[in-house]
Amino acid sequence: GAVVSQHPSRVICKSGTSVKIECRSLDFQATTMFWYRQFPKKSLMLMATSNEGSKATYEQGVEKDKFLINHASLTLSTLTVTSAHPEDSSFYICSATPGLAVHNEQFFGPGTRLTVL
Amino acid sequence: DAKTTQPPSMDCAEGRAANLPCNHSTISGNEYVYWYRQIHSQGPQYIIHGLKNNETNEMASLIITEDRKSSTLILPHATLRDTAVYYCIVRLYYNQGGKLIFGQGTELSVKP
Numbered sequence: 346g347a348v349v350s351q352h353p354s355r356v357i358c359k360s361g362t363s364v365k366i367e368c369r370s371l372d373f374q375a376t377t378m379f380w381y382r383q384f385p386k387k388s389l390m391l392m393a394t395s396n397e398g399s400k401a402t403y404e405q406g407v408e409k410d411k412f413l414i415n416h417a418s419l420t421l422s423t424l425t426v427t428s429a430h431p432e433d434s435s436f437y438i439c440s441a442t443p444g445l446a447v448h449n450e451q452f453f454g455p456g457t458r459l460t461v462l
Numbered sequence: 463d464a465k466t467t468q469p470p471s472m473d474c475a476e477g478r479a480a481n482l483p484c485n486h487s488t489i490s491g492n493e494y495v496y497w498y499r500q501i502h503s504q505g506p507q508y509i510i511h512g513l514k515n516n517e518t519n520e521m522a523s524l525i526i527t528e529d530r531k532s533s534t535l536i537l538p539h540a541t542l543r544d545t546a547v548y549y550c551i552v553r554l555y556y557n558q559g560g561k562l563i564f565g566q567g568t569e570l571s572v573k574p
């Protein structure tokens with residue numbers, strides 16, 4: 346199946362700093378990418394939908410100025426957590442959909458664990 | 463998208479079939495049933511999807527009731543590596559990709 350990578354896999358940062366997470370589709374072009382966050386023992390929560398070349402669509406309650414999403418190419422989307430605080434510590438997961446997929450599977454990355462001290 | 467209801471947890475003996483139920487009583491005619499699973503600290507993995515016919519692939523079988531209000535994911539010979547949280551999701555099928563809204567899922571524990 347199609348492969349999606351994320352970098353970094355783990356990051357620890359100080360409160361107040363910004364952290365950028367990359368999501369790449371390695372062997373297909375992704376017109377749409379999605380960003381999720383997941384707290385321990387909880388389900389995935391969709392944060393935003395990212396379409397190549399246009400502004401991301403954020404889910405209700407997600408601060409767009411806090412979580413900056415850029416989808417500059419068909420293989421790369423980035424999520425920047427700005428002025429991170431301990432409550433932003435979470436597991437961030439991206440997924441991507443091939444533009445020409447017959448049944449539109451979403452392929453998920455391995456996730457990035459963010460810890461804010 | 464229609465809401466789904468799954469039992470929070472299930473156990474299964476290694477080598478036996480694991481049958482994971484899902485209720486989606488408000489499903490509409492053009493909504494598909496998708497199953498994903500998430501092994502601990504990894505990204506979710508697609509398993510199977512269907513509209514109204516039963517489906518089978520190399521990973522699992524999906525049985526959808528005739529009224530489409532419920533479905534069952536069957537792992538025919540569960541192994542320890544099948545221990546994961548299994549999510550049943552109902553959503554529309556879009557040509558440009560659609561959102562997946564995850565519920566709480568079923569935590570399946572496969573025991574030796």
